[in-house]
Amino acid sequence: MRWRRFWNRKQRDNELGFELELHLAEEIDDNLAAGMTAEQARLAALRKLGNRTHVREDVYNMNTIGWLETFGRDARYALRGFRKSPGFTSVALLSLMLGIGATTAIFSVIYGVVIDPYPYARPHEIWAPLVQNIKTNRPNSFSAHRLSEFLEFRKLTVFADAMGTSPDSMLLTGNRSPENLSTILVTGNGFQFMGVEPVLGRVIQPSDIRPGGEAEPVAVLSYRAWQRLFDGDERALGQELVLNDQPHTVIGVMPPRFGWWTGDGVWLPLPEDVRNDRTVFPIFRLKEGISKEVAEERLHALTLRLAEQNPDNFPKEGFTTTLRNYMDITVASGTMQTSLQLLFCAVGFLLLIACANVANLQLARSTARTREIAVRLSIGAGRRRLLRQLLTESVLLSLLGGALGVLFAVGATRAIVALMPDFYVPNEARITVNIYVLLFSLIVSVLTGILFGLAPALQSSRPDLTHALKEATQGAGIGGGRRTRNALVIVEVALSMILLVGAGLTVRSFIAILAVDTGFHPERVLMVSLPLPPQRYPTLEQRNLFAQQVLDSVRNLPGVEAATVGNGGMPFGGPRSAYAIEGQPDSEERRIIVGLAGADYLQAIGIPLRLGRAITAHEVARAEPVALINEAAARLWPEGEQPLGKRLRLDVLTNHPPNWLSPEANSPYVTVVGVIGDTKNDGLRNEPLPAAVAPYTLLAPAERTLALRTRTEPTSMLNAVRERVQAIDPNQPVSRPITVEEVLGFQTVQPRFTMALFSFFGLMGLILAVAGVYSVLSYQVTQRTHEIGVRMALGARRGDVEGLMLRLGSKLIFAGLLIGIGACLALGRFFESQLFGVPATDPLSIASVALLLMVVALLSAYLPARRAARVDPLVALRHE
Amino acid sequence: MGRKSKSDSRGDMLQGTLDMLVLKTLLPAPAHGHTIAKVIEKTSDEVLQVEHGSLYPALYRLEDQGLIAAFWGTSENNRKAKYYRITPAGRKKLIQERGRWEELVQAVMRVLGPAAE
Numbered sequence: 001m002r003w004r005r006f007w008n009r010k011q012r013d014n015e016l017g018f019e020l021e022l023h024l025a026e027e028i029d030d031n032l033a034a035g036m037t038a039e040q041a042r043l044a045a046l047r048k049l050g051n052r053t054h055v056r057e058d059v060y061n062m063n064t065i066g067w068l069e070t071f072g073r074d075a076r077y078a079l080r081g082f083r084k085s086p087g088f089t090s091v092a093l094l095s096l097m098l099g100i101g102a103t104t105a106i107f108s109v110i111y112g113v114v115i116d117p118y119p120y121a122r123p124h125e126i127w128a129p130l131v132q133n134i135k136t137n138r139p140n141s142f143s144a145h146r147l148s149e150f151l152e153f154r155k156l157t158v159f160a161d162a163m164g165t166s167p168d169s170m171l172l173t174g175n176r177s178p179e180n181l182s183t184i185l186v187t188g189n190g191f192q193f194m195g196v197e198p199v200l201g202r203v204i205q206p207s208d209i210r211p212g213g214e215a216e217p218v219a220v221l222s223y224r225a226w227q228r229l230f231d232g233d234e235r236a237l238g239q240e241l242v243l244n245d246q247p248h249t250v251i252g253v254m255p256p257r258f259g260w261w262t263g264d265g266v267w268l269p270l271p272e273d274v275r276n277d278r279t280v281f282p283i284f285r286l287k288e289g290i291s292k293e294v295a296e297e298r299l300h301a302l303t304l305r306l307a308e309q310n311p312d313n314f315p316k317e318g319f320t321t322t323l324r325n326y327m328d329i330t331v332a333s334g335t336m337q338t339s340l341q342l343l344f345c346a347v348g349f350l351l352l353i354a355c356a357n358v359a360n361l362q363l364a365r366s367t368a369r370t371r372e373i374a375v376r377l378s379i380g381a382g383r384r385r386l387l388r389q390l391l392t393e394s395v396l397l398s399l400l401g402g403a404l405g406v407l408f409a410v411g412a413t414r415a416i417v418a419l420m421p422d423f424y425v426p427n428e429a430r431i432t433v434n435i436y437v438l439l440f441s442l443i444v445s446v447l448t449g450i451l452f453g454l455a456p457a458l459q460s461s462r463p464d465l466t467h468a469l470k471e472a473t474q475g476a477g478i479g480g481g482r483r484t485r486n487a488l489v490i491v492e493v494a495l496s497m498i499l500l501v502g503a504g505l506t507v508r509s510f511i512a513i514l515a516v517d518t519g520f521h522p523e524r525v526l527m528v529s530l531p532l533p534p535q536r537y538p539t540l541e542q543r544n545l546f547a548q549q550v551l552d553s554v555r556n557l558p559g560v561e562a563a564t565v566g567n568g569g570m571p572f573g574g575p576r577s578a579y580a581i582e583g584q585p586d587s588e589e590r591r592i593i594v595g596l597a598g599a600d601y602l603q604a605i606g607i608p609l610r611l612g613r614a615i616t617a618h619e620v621a622r623a624e625p626v627a628l629i630n631e632a633a634a635r636l637w638p639e640g641e642q643p644l645g646k647r648l649r650l651d652v653l654t655n656h657p658p659n660w661l662s663p664e665a666n667s668p669y670v671t672v673v674g675v676i677g678d679t680k681n682d683g684l685r686n687e688p689l690p691a692a693v694a695p696y697t698l699l700a701p702a703e704r705t706l707a708l709r710t711r712t713e714p715t716s717m718l719n720a721v722r723e724r725v726q727a728i729d730p731n732q733p734v735s736r737p738i739t740v741e742e743v744l745g746f747q748t749v750q751p752r753f754t755m756a757l758f759s760f761f762g763l764m765g766l767i768l769a770v771a772g773v774y775s776v777l778s779y780q781v782t783q784r785t786h787e788i789g790v791r792m793a794l795g796a797r798r799g800d801v802e803g804l805m806l807r808l809g810s811k812l813i814f815a816g817l818l819i820g821i822g823a824c825l826a827l828g829r830f831f832e833s834q835l836f837g838v839p840a841t842d843p844l845s846i847a848s849v850a851l852l853l854m855v856v857a858l859l860s861a862y863l864p865a866r867r868a869a870r871v872d873p874l875v876a877l878r879h880e
Numbered sequence: 881m882g883r884k885s886k887s888d889s890r891g892d893m894l895q896g897t898l899d900m901l902v903l904k905t906l907l908p909a910p911a912h913g914h915t916i917a918k919v920i921e922k923t924s925d926e927v928l929q930v931e932h933g934s935l936y937p938a939l940y941r942l943e944d945q946g947l948i949a950a951f952w953g954t955s956e957n958n959r960k961a962k963y964y965r966i967t968p969a970g971r972k973k974l975i976q977e978r979g980r981w982e983e984l985v986q987a988v989m990r991v992l993g994p995a996a997e
Contacts (some may be wrong), residue, residue, distance in 0.1 A: 016940075019913055019962050020932060022955065026914035029957055048931070055932045059940050 020052050020872055022606045070385075074392035081393065088365055089397075091771065096401020098764050099354025100448065101408030102347040104433065104441040106757075108413045109420075110340050111440075112431035118326070119257045119428050121195025126285045126326035128294070129153070133315040146313060149306050150280040151189075151272065156302060158295040159344065160287040163193040164271055164280035167261050169703075171533040171733065174242035174577055176229070178733040180703075181532040182265025183219075183243060187235035187272070191220070193262060193285070199223070201237045201252030208269040215269035219248040223256040224264035241266065244535050259427040277658075283326065296323050312655075336425065339754050339834050344503060345830075346761045349495045351448065353768045356488040356495075358401075359452035360772055362394060363485050364779045366460040373460050387457050394453020395446055402445030409433055409441065455484060482780070486812055489776050493816025494823060496769035497764075497853055501824045503762030505835055506755040511838030512749050517689065519679035521606025525740040526714035528721060530565075530732065531703045540661040543700040544576050546729065548621070550706060551598055553724040559750070560710040560757055562603035565696050567596045571605045571679045572743065577652035581636060582669070592633060593681055593691040594652050596699055602628075602676065605740075612644045612674030616693055623663055623697035627670040631678045633690035643672045650692060653699055661700045665819045670694050672877035684747045684837050707740075714739050754834055766853065770860045777809050777864040788868055791877025798869040801805055805868045809861025816857075817850050889970060898938050898948075901928070903966055903974040906948060908963035911956060913939060939964060947973050 024045055031041035033482075082089040120126065129145070144446050145153070150164040166185040171178060178187035198220065208216040219241055221229070230236035230250075240247045248268065260267065270280070300321035307314040309396070376386060392802045410433050417431050496869035530550065537543045547565045555563045565573055576591040595601075599617040602609055610631060619626050627650070629643060653668045670692070696704070706725075710717050715737065722734040781788070788801055828840030838845070905911065905919045916939075917930035947970035955961040963984045966974070 012940075015962065018960075019936065022959055022961050023914045023917070023932065025959060026955065026957065030918070048929075050931055050933055052932060055936050057935070058937045779925070798966060 009060060013056055016056055016059055017052075020055065024049060024052075025167050027152075028378075066393075071392060072714040074389045075396055077389070078393040078396050082213045082397070085365065088361055090398055091775070092361050093401045093404060095354040095357045095768055095771070096398055096445075096448065097404035097408050098352035098768065099347075100402045100405030100441055100444055101412060102405075102761060102764065103344075103351050103444055104339070104405055104409035104437060105412035105416060106343050106347045107440050108409065108433050108437040109416055109431050110344060111434070111437055112429045113425050114337060114340065116469045117426040117429045117435075119196055119255070120536070124283075124325060124327050127286065127295070127323040128326060128329060129282060129284070130322050130324050131303060131314065132320050132322065134318040134320055135315075137588055144279050145282055146277045146310075147270075147272070147280045148274045149278050149303075149313075150282045152302060152306060153284070153299070154283055156295075156298055158287055159284045161189065161193050161285040162282055163187050163190045164270060164282045165190065165261055166278045166280045168278075169265075169531065170243040171245075171531060171536065171731070172241060173245065173731050174240065174244055174247075174789065178731045180529075180733050181225070181241075182262040184261040184265060184267050185215075185270035185278070186260070186267055187270050190260075190267075190270075193283070194258075196254065196258050198252040199255045200226075200234060200252070201639075203252050203254075204267060204269045209272055212809040213272040213274075217246060217248045218251045219243070220252045220254060220267040221250055222254055222259065222262060222264055222266065225266055226253045228290065229621065243268075244533050257430060259429055263383065263427040279657075286325070292323055296321060328633070336421075336750065339750070342502070342831065342834060343754075343757055343761070346499055346758060349499050350761050350765050350768070351444070353495045353499075353765050353772070355448055355452040356492045357768050357772045357775075358394075358397070359455055360485050360488045360776055362453060362456040363459065363488075364775065366390070366456045367783075370460065390457035390460065391450060391453050394457070395449030398449030398452070399442075400443045402441050402448070405445070406433065406438065406441055409437075416757065419753050421746070421753055424768050459484065485776050485779075489772055489812045490816040490819065492769040492772040493704060493813055493853065493857060494820035496765035497817055497820025497849065498823050498827065499758075499765035499819075500762040500849040500853060501846055502831065503755075503758040504849050505831060505838060505840065505842060506751070506758045508842060508845055509834070509836040510751045510755040510836040513684055513748055516680065516684045516837075518684070519607065519677050522740040522744050524710050524712070524714050525605065526708045526717055526721070526737060527740060527743075528718075528725075528734050528737045529703055529704045529707075530706055530725070530734070534659055534702060536729075536731065540663060543661060543704075544623075544697050546732075547598075547696060547700075547704055549728050550725055551727065554706070554708060554721055555600075557717065557720050557724065559711045559720075561703070561711055562600040563706065563708045564598040564604040565602045565704050565706055566598065566601065567701055567704060568674065568695070571595070571607065572681055574681075575652050575656075577650050579651065579692075580649040582647040582649065584638075591689075592650065593689055593690060595693040596696040596701075597693050598696055601693060604707050606709070607679060607680075608677040609799050610675045610677055612672070614674055615693070620695040620697055623695055625670045625698065626673045626695065628674045628676050628693040629672050630676050630681075630688060630691045632688045633692055634675045636690055643675065646672050648692060649673055650694065653694070656699060659702045662698060666698065670698075685745070704707070751834075751836065766856065769853075770856055771812060773809065773813065773857050774860040774863065776812075777805060777861050778867070780808065781805060781864045781868040783875045784868075787872055788871045792871065792873040793877065801871070802865045802869040805865035806858070808860055809865065810858060813854060813857040813861065817854060820853075821850065822845060897981070898934055899928075899942060900974065900977040902935075902938060902942060903947060903970050903977070906964055906966040906970070907974065910951075910953075910963045912953070912961040913961050914955075914961075916964070942970070945969075 027045035027049065028041045032038065036044060117123075147164070147166070150162070153159070154162040154164075156162075164187045168183045168185055169180050170183045172181040179206045186204060188204060188206035191205070196204075199222075203220055204218065208218055210216065218854060221236065226232055226236060229241075230239070236250050236253065237252050241250060242248075243266075248266075254267075270278075280717060284295070303314070303319075303321045307319070317802050373386065377383070406638060413431060413433055420431075530547075532543050532546065551563055551565055555559060574593045574595045579590070579592040580586045597615075599615055599620050601607075602614050609628075611634075612628075615626055615628060618624075627648060629648070634643050637646070647669045648671075649668045651668055653670070654666055655668075656662060672692075676693070679691075680686075680688060681691055682689045703790065706721070708714070708717060708721065716776040718734075718737050725732055725734050791801065791804075824846055825841055831840045901920050902916055905916050911919065913935060917935055919932050920928055939948070943950055943964070947967060948964045949967050950962050950964050953961055953963040
């Protein structure tokens, strides 16, 4: 076949027609010449030459792709059919749009977050080391190492490439308002390792590390930093950024979709100077031909050696060293990934409901078309040909539905992204309906079409011809068709039961999370972080003095009830420290959360004192080794023993990160002076962990938090606070103001996301299932009009007829509900991780959903039943 | 040529044979479909009957393969007609086919042996 001939095959066919006419004419001439009469000559010629149309078809088919031609014809025929039954078509398209659209939308999220979350070159070939305690299997401060260790790792021959990252933050000053900027230090080869090109200038190169290990003062901007600090001006290249009082030259700008450890900070070369033995997070690429296991073995041998030299950095009970693929350590690998997987199942169910619905409609339609199909079969259409035609119809329908679904998905994806909790998604993830997503929905559409089209097509392509031709006029259905349809309705009800129970459970969890007692009063508390760059505040005294001055200054602001200074995320967390209770055996692996706070801590955060007393301002000022413990920590003492007055060893007070400062002669021992109420310091979902609060003067991290309880709207105090702080140090940024209520809000974002999507999909499922119940019963009423007429003529009353149809409907609904409940109980454990405060087999959720579904489904069964009861027997009997 | 029902039910040998006969017929001079059929029937003493159903697909196939070429002309009875002429590729093909055919016939004859008394 040649394409040129394919395109003018019409013209060629005309030519052939002409040729055949000529042949016939010549034949007739010959016959006449042989002495036949005109009529004889014509008939003889025709007889001899046979079926001319056949010849034309043969030649025509030589020049076409058979299936394409048939497909075109079938498609045109199907479209005509769709136009002729707009009701069927619109309901089917709507079902498919919802099913395929929802699936596509969730797939686009999964694609963006789980399948392709990174812009780096070959991200699945990146490995991160993981040192795990051999007993507890807990990671040893997750893949963090020392620079000196990293330099050893790099020498291993099993790695083709190794890069290290050391996250930091520096004070940005110069001729701009001071702010705390994320500065991510990467080894010289870091950007080559990542394989991402800059949009402007150049990236950090190995030559940016001088032979002595010092780093050139250069900086690569993130896209956001470029926009924010330089308004996206190309002249940013070569300009200076003053970071911790040291000027750095801007050498490049990265594209928007590059956020290695920071989305809006800068990247600096990491000095390879082990005198400042920074924390470094290494990643590797394996040398070609080296298996993960071999690399792990070599890495473990090296780590063991390093642990001998520096046992403090490694678990004492022994450890394993493994490599984890970077694709498995996305931010979304935890709760979010499970949530997405479950949502994908949910939309899968939704799609199945849609399929069942359309299959049902198709079955009903093909029953109505029995006669048409029987006629086609009887005039010689092959069964395979007929099957193909019916499947073409279904696939065409699902492709149209898929096209609508993609439109739906574009909107739904945007809505989902808006609902998504930021920090559960890698900052480099891009969630859009891209080509892969479109490809996915195309495949889903075709498969869907085959799935819902196959059963009806098989059913209707083998009718008993004589029976069908005879019976069709009486509008009777095919016996098997009814069974299939009933089964489909049961499946729909069961699936939507599962979806709705899922939705109900997420709603209950969300409510439970909102109702959690945090143990403190979160309202009207403003928190402001105060970075204390080591260059500006090199000593403990300076850091403590600054904190004291700020506290004294803001405490007297009108509208401030109480103020305190502390570390990090009070009252939610803090450094976890090894500890020991004096007189009790040491515990190597247990940790206690250490809070560092000022005297007014309890008033500012609103935590009740249970026993003893609070820490006094005097004790804070003199850095007395005293502490408050929470009730969880008080339970660490043996039953009946009173913790007040006892001593507790907090290792972090003496063994802390290098840029933290503590008094020269600090002892790790503190005396317990009071017991305070438990607060939710390990996330709202988890039980409070043991915690201790010591005066902030005992330990000064490089960044502190100021917390204020205000009398009015807390954010209205921000300007006044900023003024007071900058009166003390004009170069001090007052960054990241946030209220405690906002912090609590973060805790509910993820459950809210899950709840919103499950509820939405549950609702869709309910609508589709109800449409399914309604259409099947309506159809049965139409099919049985004759029978109903007979019944009524024989004396059945309206109530009897109504009852008959309702019984039929409720049988299907109850069967569906029972299967659904069974499935919910069986599938419950997969759902547990998404739930809080409610078991996956929560009887209340299951019962209320069953009730809701039953009422709605029975209502949808009632309408056709009432229509059945209105049948006028005279009309019904004459109807035939 | 046997009566055909479906294009795919013809054996390759028969199909090839008709092609060969068509090429042979066109060797002396161009001709249109009817003449080709007539000549084959006449020269085979009416043993071989050529039908539309085989002839025209064969002509279109040969044209597609570039073994013959078509042009419009006028028939003996003054009708506009589509004439076919053999191309150089067609001549080469005919020689090949003829060789193959002779080999085949000889082989078959060897198998059959001398005719029984």
